[in-house]
Amino acid sequence: xxxxxxxxxxxxxxxxxxxxxxxxxxxxxxxxxxxxxxxxxxxxxxxxxxxxxxxxxxxxxxxxxxxxxxxxxxxxxxxxxxxxxxxxxxxxxxxxxxxxxxxxxxxxxxxxxxxxx
Amino acid sequence: xxxxxxxxxxxxxxxxxxxxxxxxxxxxxxxxxxxxxxxxxxxxxxxxxxxxxxxxxxxxxxxxxxxxxxxxxxxxxxxxxxxxxxxxxxxxxxxxxxxxxxxxxxxxxxxxxxxxxxxxxxxxxxxxxxxxxxxxxxxxxxxxxxxxxxxxxxxxxxxxxxxxxxxxxxxxxxxxxxx
Numbered sequence: 001x002x003x004x005x006x007x008x009x010x011x012x013x014x015x016x017x018x019x020x021x022x023x024x025x026x027x028x029x030x031x032x033x034x035x036x037x038x039x040x041x042x043x044x045x046x047x048x049x050x051x052x053x054x055x056x057x058x059x060x061x062x063x064x065x066x067x068x069x070x071x072x073x074x075x076x077x078x079x080x081x082x083x084x085x086x087x088x089x090x091x092x093x094x095x096x097x098x099x100x101x102x103x104x105x106x107x108x109x110x111x112x113x114x115x116x117x
Numbered sequence: 118x119x120x121x122x123x124x125x126x127x128x129x130x131x132x133x134x135x136x137x138x139x140x141x142x143x144x145x146x147x148x149x150x151x152x153x154x155x156x157x158x159x160x161x162x163x164x165x166x167x168x169x170x171x172x173x174x175x176x177x178x179x180x181x182x183x184x185x186x187x188x189x190x191x192x193x194x195x196x197x198x199x200x201x202x203x204x205x206x207x208x209x210x211x212x213x214x215x216x217x218x219x220x221x222x223x224x225x226x227x228x229x230x231x232x233x234x235x236x237x238x239x240x241x242x243x244x245x246x247x248x249x250x251x252x253x254x255x256x257x258x259x260x261x262x263x264x265x266x267x268x269x270x271x272x273x274x275x276x277x278x279x280x281x282x283x284x285x286x287x288x289x290x291x292x293x294x295x296x
Contacts (some may be wrong), residue, residue: 016221030185031192049193050174050218053186054227076188 007089010062011096017064018093019045020055021086024065029077030056056080064089121163123149128157131232132282138171141208145169151208154201168211172218173204175232190218203235226290233283237276244272 013021019037028036033056034047047055059065064086067078082090129137141151141159146168149161172195178186186205187197194213198206207218219225247269251262 014221014223016223030189034193046215046220048215048218048220048224049190049195050228051220051224053189054224076184078185 003085003088007085007092010064010089011092013089013093015045016047016051016055017059018090020052020059021064021082021090024080024082024086025090027068027079027081029079033080059086122152123161123163125159125161126157127159130282131236131279132286134173137173141171142169145171145208151198151206153199154204154206156201169208170211170213170216172207172209174207174218175203175228175235176205177203177231177235222290222293226287229283229287229290233280233287236279236283240272240276240279244269244276247272 019040020033023033023036023040030052034052038046056065060067060080064083065080066083068081069079127137127140144151144161146166148164148166150164150167150169151159151171152162153160176186190197190207193215195207195209195215195218198208200206209215219228247265251265251269
């Protein structure tokens with residue numbers, strides 16, 4: 001099974017996985033990921049430490065993120081980065097989500113127009 | 118200055134975790150803070166009265182990963198106290214902005230799923246081991262056989278009951294998981 005098929009099997013991503021994955025397009029460690037997602041979501045998503053640790057474990061086991069050892073402190077603050085498999089998955093997810101949003105907007109507009117008639 | 122230490126012998130069912138957390142919180146408000154836990158024996162040291170919130174996480178993890186695990190909790194304001202096997206005890210102050218350790222149902226559900234699997238893996242072999250012994254003593258020691266049979270059946274019933282309670286919790290979380 002090639003990388004493409006493996007990635008498609010993991011779709012759709014949960015909101016948690018999706019946000020952690022896109023945050024790791026740049027190297028980051030634990031709490032910094034939490035802060036970044038909180039900012040990106042306008043305060044809507046605030047991860048608890050248990051949820052975050054579990055998400056990082058899962059994504060690493062699936063080969064979507066990997067540890068990149070940069071700092072001296074790396075044992076405590078492991079820095080993660082998205083893998084090529086993860087980037088592939090994100091691109092597929094972007095296409096899927098764009099399609100969904102496009103269709104939802106289109107149908108909402110049609111419904112509105114039909115109401116006005 | 119002598120630090121006073123109190124020890125309590127308590128048992129809590131795995132699905133009744135909130136009772137344990139409420140008890141630990143009340144102890145802290147009385148000035149007794151959890152320092153060690155050895156499955157059934159909880160040790161507390163005397164200090165100022167604090168409104169500490171406690172949490173027990175269940176994780177099977179290698180020692181080399183523990184440093185990162187504790188660090189993520191620490192950065193969220195949760196301090197590691199001790200662990201009893203795979204049960205990790207944390208506390209935080211009531212003022213901490215991160216009051217929830219698990220913030221989505223998927224991860225809450227995963228914790229209980231792991232707990233359930235470990236329950237089965239640990240308890241069933243014990244009952245089968247006892248059954249195996251029963252087979253040997255069938256003719257020679259009826260009284261011993263009777264006792265072991267009662268114990269083995271009790272363990273099996275407990276396993277079934279635990280599974281029902283834990284699976285009920287898991288399905289409650291799973292129902293609320295949005296895709």
